[in-house]
Amino acid sequence: MIRLIFILALITTQVSAQNLDGLIKFIKDNPKKASIVLIENSKEVLNFNGKQQMPLASAAKTIIAIEFSNQVAAKKLNANQNIAISELSKYYVPFTDGGAHSAWLKSLKKTGADSVSLLQIAQGMIRFSSNANTEYIEDLLGLENISRNIRTLKLRQHSPYYFFTAGAIMTCLKPDNLDESVWAKQLEAMPMNEYVKQCETNHIKLKTDSTFIKTFSARNLSFAIQKIWSDRLVASNTADYAGIMQKINSRNYFKPEIQNILDQIMEWPMVYPGNQAAFKHLGQKGGSTAFILTDAFYATHKNGTSLACAFFFNNLTEKEELMIQSNFASFEAGIITDAAFRQKLITSIK
Template identity: 40%
Template sequence: MKKTFIMIGIIVLILIILGGIGTSYFKPNKNTVLNFIKENPEKTSIKLIRNDTLIIEKNPNKMMPLASAVKIIIAIEYAEQAANGLINPDEAVPLSDLNHYYVPNTDGGAQKNWLIKVKDKIQDEKIAIREIVKGMISFSSNANTEWLCKKLGLQNINDRLDSLGIKNHSEIYYIVSALFVGKEVFPNLKDEELVTALKNLTIDEYRKATFSIHNKMEQDSTYKNDIGERNPNLERIWSDNLPNSTVKEYVEIMHKINSRTYFSKKTHTYLDEIMEFPLDDPSNGQWFDHLGMKGGSTAFVLTKALYATDKEDNTTELSYFINDLNFIQSKRLQMSMNEFEAGILTDEEFREQLKKELLLQN
């Protein structure tokens, strides 16, 4: 009996030690992101501008999947259309229209959390377009994104890339519909045969399929109920095929917003209420006059683009993209992203550390 208690005690002690190690490993720390970027140049890119001065530039022209960071472009298109009277931000949209594109267990709970947040703004099972756009940015709702792409017009959204002067950016398409490409194009294939067939599709064929899928989702509310086969290899194909761009392009976009001179005042009226949701937190309002951001993630990708103007008129534009992550790496980095960004925005010593450790690259 005594030996049994001793063994139980040893096991409990080991579990406590392992728990402590795990807690320490995942503890938020700005250096976690810095060290990953420094040690994994093939997986990362970053660009930082402070008061119009280049601080960091690492792999600035590397094309990488954007994940939900691409929604910034859709938000800009919405703001421009609203400013020009092409869309009514207060138009009420049936929630059922959005629900056509909601695929459970594929958005990390974004849609459910958004609907809880806006429950007081829903009337007769309808909600205003401006709230739909807010949900796309602050909650990263994919269903809202899919609906907005149709409402605003994918061609208009892609044309916006040209008007913004963005050169290195792949075409924006229906990313929820893309979840069904395997089911739609290769209904009789499974496992490795399906993976191989999807890999052999050209990106144009892949995007084309999303258009017909989107139309089916719009017309048939039950289409989404069968997503088809899902596995990590198929998830990777979906992730890799998402719209790509560079940190250089997205820092330029952040600069255009942060300068307050590129877009009209009327456009900023709509854009600021969408992008600057972090200022809803009073603690951020104590530091910043303007603070806007959008991140994105898949099982393999983490992205972030942000801009800020603090109370002393210091301006910051930052973009960093990370790809080829495993589950543990992704979770650990996500835990530390806020600390990393806060350090960049508020800590001069940390900015100097970044500059010193990552070096300045052209």
């Protein structure tokens, strides 16, 4: 299921490009599985399959963060309002988030009996990628309001939003008397509008019936079932997400009051002193399933160089996923910190 990836925790040294040749070759040789767009100093310098629509996994949470910032700035929400963690727990399904929700609570030294602010919930959605936090915020903001940003931001291939945790639960709804292979075929054949309606029904049950979530376990889900769920996640392309990162990093697209909240959510890597020494701004959101790895980030160096980038992988085999995962952080760090590596990447893939 969607797993926790820590990227950009600390970038202080130049990254050698030598060990990343295999990943660069994979991107070039697999145009149906890979896409990357890079913007440097407001100029698009690399676009490889930038218009190819691909599932976003948790990278989709960036738009939710934008709508959260919109509503806080408009005083529809109070970012400092405290919410009981038990309200978030309604949407927590073990084994579906790679330990993200637990890691977030541990970072705050909170237990299920405590409360947290709305801002902390939004920060946990981005930095730790808590799906429970995401489900709660989606409900709070309203799916229509979140999806409206697709038009506002002029995203050309972005699919509408539906509930994150409720979507994961869809795979667990197999009737007891039905063979898994039959259930997989039924799920695959289900029209997307029906699938989304069922997710909404699941969300309402999660919200109102505390026993509903206890009937599910994702521990033993087959890869075939997970693949159907993964393929139906909210989708977009790297051109749109590099553009979103560029808008955030420009400091002049969003109103100052919106930008202020957005910075507090997206720029979690700036808590590290090494990043504070090297960058004026650094923000990121990625995501993954067993078949997907996505990343979107922006950076403004102390020397003024600005970068915005998105790279997505989809339909990966287990071997491919392990190879990319092992090089993921170095690839991202190379783009951000090493101008020679960026040029090599551009030259190799163009």
